[in-house]
Amino acid sequence: MAFFPDHSGIPLYSSDFAFYAAENGHEVSVVTGFPFYPSWKKRKEDEGVLFRVDQHKNVKIYRGYIYVPRKPTGVKRILQEISFLFFSFINFFRVGKQDVIVVFVTPVLLGLMAWFFKKVYGARLVINIQDFQVEAASSLGLLDWLPIVPMMHSFESLSFKGADLVSSISDGMVKILNQKKVDESKIYLWPNWIDVNEASKLGIKGEFRKQFSIPDNSTIIAYAGNVGEKQGLSTLIDLAIHFKEREDMVFLIIGEGGDLKNLKDYHAEKKAGNLRFLPFLNPQGYKNFLADADVIFISQKKIPKDIYFPSKLLGLMAGKKLIFLAADEESELYKVLKNNDLALVGRIGNLTELKECMNHILQESSDLNKLKENAWGFVRQFDREFVLSNVLRKIESLVKL
Numbered sequence: 292m293a294f295f296p297d298h299s300g301i302p303l304y305s306s307d308f309a310f311y312a313a314e315n316g317h318e319v320s321v322v323t324g325f326p327f328y329p330s331w332k333k334r335k336e337d338e339g340v341l342f343r344v345d346q347h348k349n350v351k352i353y354r355g356y357i358y359v360p361r362k363p364t365g366v367k368r369i370l371q372e373i374s375f376l377f378f379s380f381i382n383f384f385r386v387g388k389q390d391v392i393v394v395f396v397t398p399v400l401l402g403l404m405a406w407f408f409k410k411v412y413g414a415r416l417v418i419n420i421q422d423f424q425v426e427a428a429s430s431l432g433l434l435d436w437l438p439i440v441p442m443m444h445s446f447e448s449l450s451f452k453g454a455d456l457v458s459s460i461s462d463g464m465v466k467i468l469n470q471k472k473v474d475e476s477k478i479y480l481w482p483n484w485i486d487v488n489e490a491s492k493l494g495i496k497g498e499f500r501k502q503f504s505i506p507d508n509s510t511i512i513a514y515a516g517n518v519g520e521k522q523g524l525s526t527l528i529d530l531a532i533h534f535k536e537r538e539d540m541v542f543l544i545i546g547e548g549g550d551l552k553n554l555k556d557y558h559a560e561k562k563a564g565n566l567r568f569l570p571f572l573n574p575q576g577y578k579n580f581l582a583d584a585d586v587i588f589i590s591q592k593k594i595p596k597d598i599y600f601p602s603k604l605l606g607l608m609a610g611k612k613l614i615f616l617a618a619d620e621e622s623e624l625y626k627v628l629k630n631n632d633l634a635l636v637g638r639i640g641n642l643t644e645l646k647e648c649m650n651h652i653l654q655e656s657s658d659l660n661k662l663k664e665n666a667w668g669f670v671r672q673f674d675r676e677f678v679l680s681n682v683l684r685k686i687e688s689l690v691k692l
Contacts, residue, residue, distance in 0.1 A: 292357070292375050292398060294323035295347060298574055299546075300517055300602050301421045302328060304483055305395040311679045313349040320389065321350055322382045324357030324375050329517045330547045330571050333359050341378065342385075353382040363549045372398050380404060388412045390690050397422040399443050402450030409453060415689040418450060419481055420459040423467060447471075455689050463623035479685065483602060484678035487671055490609035494578030502579070503569065509541045510653070512586040512615070515577065516603050518548030523592035523639055526617050528558050531566035533646055542566035545580065586652055587612045590639055593619035608633065608670035611663045615652070617645055633666040635659075 295306035305323075313319045325337040337343075345352040355378025360367035375398070383404070392414050394405040402418050409416040451457050451473045458481035459465050468478050500507060514527055524544055531542040542565055544554065551568070558566060572580055581587075587607050601624070607614055614634035618625040628634040635652065637645040652659065 292324055292372070292401065293326070293328040294321055294352065295326075297326050297328040299329045299571070301395055301397070303602055304419075304421070307484075307675070308393070308395075308679065308682070309350045310348045311675070312683060315683060319350045320386045321352045322379050322386060323352060323354055324378070325354050327357065327359040331359060331361065331363060331549075342382070353386055355379055355382050362552070372400060376400055376404055383408050389414050391415045391417065391686055393417040393419065393686070395419045395421055399447045399450070402454070403446045406450045406453035415456075415686075416454045417456045417458065417686060417689070418454045420457070420464065420468075421483075423464070451477075456685070461623055481682055482673055482678060483605060484673050484675045485605035485609050485670060486675040487609045487673075490606045491611070491667075492578070493582040493610055494575060494580070496582045498579040499576070499583040502576075503567075505541055505583075509539055510586070511541050511543065511584045512588055512649075512652075513543035513545060513580070513584050514588045514590070515543075515545035515572065515580060515584075516601070518544065518546045518551045518554065520550045520553075521592050522548075522550070523590045523617070524550065524554055525557055526590050526639055526642075526645065527588055528554065528561060528563050528566055529642055530645055530649060531563040532561050533642070534649065535563065535565050537565070540565060543569055545569040546571045581607075581610050581612060585613065586615050588615050588617070589624075589634075590616070591618040591622060591624055592639065593622075605670050605673050608666035611667050613652070613659055613663055614666065615648060631665065631669055632662060633669055634662060 293300075293302040293305070294309075295302065297306075309319050309321050325333055325340065325343075327333050340354075341356045343354045345354060356374060357378070358371045358374040360371060363371070379401075389412055392405050392409055392412075394401055394417070396402050396418060397420075405416055405418070408414065448471065451468075451471065454477060456479050457468060457473050457477045458479040459468060460481065460483050462480065465478060465480050469475070497507070499505070500511075505511060512527075512530075514522070514524055516522075518524060527542060527544060534540050534542075542563070544566065545568075547570070555568060558568070589601055589604065591601070604614070614628070616625065616628050616634050616636045617639040618636070620638050625636060625638075629636040635648045637648045
């Protein structure tokens with residue numbers, strides 16, 4: 292649904308996979324919408340445009356109109372998906388016959404539409420699940436009052452049955468595919484990836500602090516990315532309140548998203564003067580941010596199923612940043628980071644435990660550097676060339692069957 296130049300979350304991977312396939316000699320066409328994520332705002336030149344064909348890195352990009360609500364709610368997200376699917380349906384016909392259709396989903400109906408075009412063109416179908424849409428929406432209460440959840444599960448099951456390969460990004464999410472009775476022979480672990488060498492190149496030291504008037508002697512503890520409900524970022528505001536007497540600490544929430552207004556209201560209510568909200572950063576601004584940030588905060592609310600693995604994590608590891616995680620102790624994210632000594636880890640909702648993590652940071656002990664080194668070593672198994680060369684071979688083998 293989102294693609295280059297959107298540069299946060301799923302678009303990072305849908306775009307880079309298309310570019311990698313083109314780099315390796317394949318003819319690649321993309322069906323997508325117009326850029327809007329994560330700011331939830333279209334560019335001026337895209338407003339009111341129904342169709343356009345772009346070209347980037349030898350990839351032909353077929354864009355169709357997509358409704359973008361300023362304040363996304365459950366109903367508005369459904370309307371957005373309907374608009375996207377309608378114009379994508381037309382664009383699939385414009386693209387014409389393909390050997391393989393690869394869809395990066397959260398939208399359940401996108402997988403169903405891809406299955407339809409698999410039948411039309413006699414193509415192979417690969418579904419890459421970045422998030423389980425129904426479970427994620429239900430866990431946040433977005434679909435509770437709509438009688439469509441059983442129907443969405445049925446559509447999802449139909450698309451899985453019609454696919455030649457059903458992949459997801461973590462062991463926990465692959466287990467969910469097993470629970471959904473997906474044919475074992477179709478299931479494939481396709482982890483997200485990072486160009487480790489490129490991601491290790493941070494921005495210009497001092498530029499971010501200068502741009503936002505942050506003193507050199509201040510410790511920056513920051514979250515940067517999509518500001519959604521599932522992130523549970525009120526936890527960072529609670530932490531900032533506890534350390535509000537420390538003038539040498541600055542807390543930041545950087546980005547846009549559906550929960551931003553709620554967080555700003557909570558922030559105003561709690562009078563956390565040492566926490567600031569900053570707008571979403573462009574790619575160079577983000578690199579400059581990483582060069583200056585001392586601690587990167589990641590949080591994950593407790594949800595019924597383990598369906599969330601933040602896309603930014605691999606880049607942070609490659610950049611040797613100190614990661615501070617607040618998450619449910621039963622989540623895969625918590626277990627991976629804690630068991631491999633990759634980050635400071637605390638249970639979300641346990642403010643005492645999280646404050647202890649913060650005190651550990653302020654002590655500047657040598658084991659913090661060890662965490663960063665461990666993370667850098669761990670992330671090398673997810674290097675772009677290693678992951679995508681294996682994926683491409685797997686997909687090519689489907690065509691030869």
